[in-house]
Amino acid sequence: MVEAKQCPECNSSKLIYDETRGEVICGACGLLVEEKMVDTSHELRSFDKSEKKSRGGAPISLQKFDKGLTTNVGEISDIYKLDSAQATRKYLRLKKWQERVSTSIERNLRLAMSELRRVASFLDLPSVVRDESARIYNFVLQRGLVRGRSMESVIASCIYAACRSYNIPRTLDEISSASEVERKEIGRTYRFIIRKIGLKVTPSSPKDYISRFSSTLHLSPGTQNEALKILQKAEISELTSGRGPAGIAAAALYVAALINDEKKTQREVADVAGITEVTIRNRYKELLERLDLEDKMKIKENERRKKKKQQEVE
Numbered sequence: 001m002v003e004a005k006q007c008p009e010c011n012s013s014k015l016i017y018d019e020t021r022g023e024v025i026c027g028a029c030g031l032l033v034e035e036k037m038v039d040t041s042h043e044l045r046s047f048d049k050s051e052k053k054s055r056g057g058a059p060i061s062l063q064k065f066d067k068g069l070t071t072n073v074g075e076i077s078d079i080y081k082l083d084s085a086q087a088t089r090k091y092l093r094l095k096k097w098q099e100r101v102s103t104s105i106e107r108n109l110r111l112a113m114s115e116l117r118r119v120a121s122f123l124d125l126p127s128v129v130r131d132e133s134a135r136i137y138n139f140v141l142q143r144g145l146v147r148g149r150s151m152e153s154v155i156a157s158c159i160y161a162a163c164r165s166y167n168i169p170r171t172l173d174e175i176s177s178a179s180e181v182e183r184k185e186i187g188r189t190y191r192f193i194i195r196k197i198g199l200k201v202t203p204s205s206p207k208d209y210i211s212r213f214s215s216t217l218h219l220s221p222g223t224q225n226e227a228l229k230i231l232q233k234a235e236i237s238e239l240t241s242g243r244g245p246a247g248i249a250a251a252a253l254y255v256a257a258l259i260n261d262e263k264k265t266q267r268e269v270a271d272v273a274g275i276t277e278v279t280i281r282n283r284y285k286e287l288l289e290r291l292d293l294e295d296k297m298k299i300k301e302n303e304r305r306k307k308k309k310q311q312e313v314e
Helices: 077-081 083-099 104-123 127-142 151-165 173-181 183-197 207-217 221-236 245-259 267-274 276-289 294-313
Strands: 015-016 023-026 032-034
Touching: 023 151, 032 104, 104 127, 104 151, 104 173, 127 151, 127 183, 151 173, 151 183, 173 183, 207 221, 207 245, 207 267, 221 245, 221 276, 245 267, 245 276, 245 294
Parallel strands: none
Antiparallel strands: 015 023, 023 032
16 A cells, blocks of 8 residues: 555545556546556565575676676585585586686786776776777777787776866776786877877867866865966966876976965976976976066065064064
8 A cells, every 4th residue: 555645536535556556546436656666675585595685796897808797607605515526526527618618808908907907997997998008908909909918008008098088087097006017008099099099189278287286285266266276277388288197187286385375386286296406397387478478476485574564573
């Protein structure tokens, strides 16, 4: 009986829910109130010998070599439930043959998806980027582009391509440290993959790095907005073309922090951005000269000196 609604015809509250048909019928006048309802309750059935009852298996995922659809012979713990040596030998033989009948692509995917999950977990990437990385790797593997290259470098390149596709900033240095593959090897493999499969990737913008760098440096929202304004002026002046986006973003944050009186050393900003202090210093000088920020810096410096003198007088 469903008491939450009333019949629109006779205003009766005696509504009957038919589970097999997915319908709600009025018990007074027989009106069909609802039909084709989806059953969201748990399915109390078990398809194996275990007492654990579940609605179904895990959802299909590209991060698994078989998309989560393959049925294994059994788990390791099942061997202790066998009551005879003959059954144990049969179990081990079936499990061995299940691994033997798998193709080379399946064996490659089993190792590659494990490596992909490890690197993505280290970089704290969202699930949509992991699925995109797995999709790119599957496409590359099916076309035979993995041959002659290490699996780790191809996985790192696919992750970098997925990050670029979804505008999630991750530098080559970060991916290199996570995958333990040289930066040059990742860049070389990445350029080869996008050229062969025709993947269109937009260039990364320095603005994509601002939120992550400022969060790591514990900068205020005002400093973050000031850095975005500086980058907008830098794009108009064509200062961002031909330069690394991480370096420009780090220099803009460094300038914005000085303007808002949130002092951060060049070493701190360089460590967060994964670049050298020389790069920060060069980009910092370019921003001051081309965007006429020297006067603004002098005004802020004079204000700080006045405040310091007032505090000393008090």
